[in-house]
Amino acid sequence: MTIEITSEVRKQAIASLQRYFTANMDEEIGDLSANALLGFFLEEVGPLIYNKAVADVQGHLQARVMEVDAEVYEEEFQYWIKADRLKRKK
DSSP: OOOOOOHHHHHHHHHHHHHHHHHHSSSOOOHHHHHHHHHHHHHHTHHHHHHHHHHHHHHHHHHHHHHHHHHHOOOSSOHHHHHHHHHHHO
């Protein structure tokens, strides 16, 4: 699965790759090479990052689902208990 990005995001990513090369590799990388490198990263490494993000979200959602009973649990048959408390307060 290839990760698709908008043309505006692609432009920003290419500019970022070019800046990285200039700052860290002591050489420049052209638009065509940066675009090709970005395409490679999106196709080769993108799914790894995507799958990790999905797994993280699944873990977070499973933890939240496990907490649902504590958040929304209601005791059964509480009417008479509450009614007796109200009578005692009067």
